[in-house]
Amino acid sequence: MKKQTTATRIATIGIMSALATGLMFLEFPIFPAVNFLKYDPSDILALLAGFIFGIPDAILVLIIKDLLFYILKSGDIVGILMNFAAGFFFIVPTILVYRIRKNRATEILGYVVGVLVTTGVMLVLNMIVVPFYWKIPFAEVVKFLPWIAAFNAIKFSIDSIVNALVRGRIEKIFE
Ligand code: RBF
16 A cells, blocks of 8 residues: 555545544444444444554544534433444454454454454443443343343444455555
C-alpha cells in the first residue's frame, strides 16, 4: 500500500465517520431478552479505517460516529460508551494480530481474537454497568450473561465476515 497523503487520510476518515454514523441509525436488537443490545454495522467502517490507516484512525472513526450518534439520536451516554468500548476491544486486537504477518491467516486469526476479546471484556463491563443501569440486583444480571455473550459474538462475527469480504476491494481504491 502506498503512503497516503494527509489530505486523503483526513477526507477518508471524514467520509467513513459520516457513513458509520448513518449506519448506526439502522440499529436493531438481536435477542428480545436483551433488547438494550442493538446490532448496527457501523464498526465495520472503523475496522476498515484501521486496516487502511492504522489503529488511531480506527479509534477516531469510533469516537466521531459515537459522538454524532449521541448528539443526533441516542442521548444515552452509558449506551454510547458501551458501544465505543465494544468496538474498541474488537478492533484493536484484530488489527494487532493481523499486523504480525499481514496475510489471510493472521487476518482470520485477528477476527477470532477480536471477537473473543470483546466478548470477554463486554461480559465484565456489563456485569458492572447493568445492575446500575437497570437498577437490578447482580444475581439478575447473571441470567443475562449468556445473551450478552451471544450478542457480542454474533455482532462482531457479522462485522468480521463483511470486513473480510469487502476489505480487498476497498483497499484497492487507495493503492
Ligand atoms: N453494545 C455492544 O456492542 N456490546 C455490549 O456488550 C453492549 N452492552 C451495553 C450495555 C448497556 C447497559 C447499554 C445501555 C448499551 C450496551 N451496548 C453494547 C450498546 C448498544 O448495543 C447500542 O449500540 C447503544 O445503546 C446505542 O444505541
